[in-house]
Amino acid sequence: PRFGRLLLTGAAGGLGKVLRPRLAAFADVLRVSDLGAALGNEAASHEEVVACNLADRDAMDKLIAGCDAIVHLGGVSVERPFEEILEANIKGVFHVYEAARRHGVKRVVFASSNHVTGFYRQDERIDVRDLRRPDGYYGLSKSYGEDMAQFNYDRYGIETVSIRIGWSFPEPRDRRSLASWLSYDDLTELMRCCLFTPDVGHTVVYGMSDNPSTWWDNRYAAHLGFKARDTSEIFRTRIEAQPLPPADDPVRVYQGGIFTATGPFDPV
Numbered sequence: 001p002r003f004g005r006l007l008l009t010g011a012a013g014g015l016g017k018v019l020r021p022r023l024a025a026f027a028d029v030l031r032v033s034d035l036g037a038a039l040g041n042e043a044a045s046h047e048e049v050v051a052c053n054l055a056d057r058d059a060m061d062k063l064i065a066g067c068d069a070i071v072h073l074g075g076v077s078v079e080r081p082f083e084e085i086l087e088a089n090i091k092g093v094f095h096v097y098e099a100a101r102r103h104g105v106k107r108v109v110f111a112s113s114n115h116v117t118g119f120y121r122q123d124e125r126i127d128v129r130d131l132r133r134p135d136g137y138y139g140l141s142k143s144y145g146e147d148m149a150q151f152n153y154d155r156y157g158i159e160t161v162s163i164r165i166g167w168s169f170p171e172p173r174d175r176r177s178l179a180s181w182l183s184y185d186d187l188t189e190l191m192r193c194c195l196f197t198p199d200v201g202h203t204v205v206y207g208m209s210d211n212p213s214t215w216w217d218n219r220y221a222a223h224l225g226f227k228a229r230d231t232s233e234i235f236r237t238r239i240e241a242q243p244l245p246p247a248d249d250p251v252r253v254y255q256g257g258i259f260t261a262t263g264p265f266d267p268v
């Protein structure tokens with residue numbers, strides 16, 4: 001299966017750059033978007049390059065017109081002051097769904113984050129039915145995005161898979177990411193499952209490779225048929241040679257790590 005036109009937001013970011021060539025197989029036309037300065041204007045023959053600020057409602061409406069599905073990666077991707085998160089993430093995801101409804105888009109893949117449940121401890125194992133415990137403004141914005149996804153399914157039948165991405169970089173960098181690593185190849189396969197599995201409603205899945213030390217149970221996303229092929233285990237020896245942080249260090253206590261202790265940003 002293929003879409004006619006697939007939109008990728010956040011195309012100039014770390015994961016956007018990885019997925020841009022890989023999503024080409026999933027659509028006749030790939031429309032890629034990000035802030036103009038980050039994006040440039042070079043387009044392959046199967047691509048449309050459209051600069052757009054997620055906070056701009058009218059521009060977002062035009063961006064999404066004519067698209068059949070959306071992979072929404074754009075936004076602020078770390079903990080930042082509320083105003084920045086509000087513009088890019090909260091207004092951004094609102095505009096995605098408003099335009100999706102107006103233009104009849106029926107499938108969204110939303111890049112949520114493990115920081116939606118960042119205040120669970122690393123000695124707890126959780127699934128997507130456990131209460132969300134966001135660990136900052138960033139996690140709260142992703143929690144709002146998941147609620148937008150559920151609401152837009154219940155009210156308008158727009159289907160979404162929200163991927164609570166763990167740590168998706170070339171390699172794990174510490175003990176925390178040994179548990180949460182998602183390889184780029186597994187991310188790509190997960191994207192394929194999220195885009196093409198029928199009847200997903202609003203499904204929430206933790207985005208992770210086959211890591212034995214995981215904190216997350218994906219039993220409620222089994223219908224996606226996603227099978228991770230990579231594992232962080234191959235990095236364990238090297239990572240465990242790093243000094244162990246103190247027992248009360250947030251990077252060792254909480255699933256969300258340092259995000260649980262970042263900010264507040266207001267001057268005291």
Ligand code: NAI
Nearest residue numbers: 010012013014015053054073074075077111113165167168
């Ligand atoms: P990134 O920060 O490298 O990329 C995000 C992109 O969004 C950037 O290119 C940025 O220019 C764009 N953006 C920011 N504000 C914007 C605005 N107002 N309008 C338009 N574009 C805007 O992040 P990365 O690592 O590529 O992550 C992609 C998505 O996945 C993000 O939503 C992030 O929150 C989520 N995620 C990523 C994880 C990871 O391990 N890489 C882990 C958990 C979630």
Ligand code: 15L
Nearest residue numbers: 077078113114115166167256
């Ligand atoms: C995220 O949500 C961020 O987007 C990514 O840059 C990492 O910081 C990751 O979480 C993490 O949990 O470390």
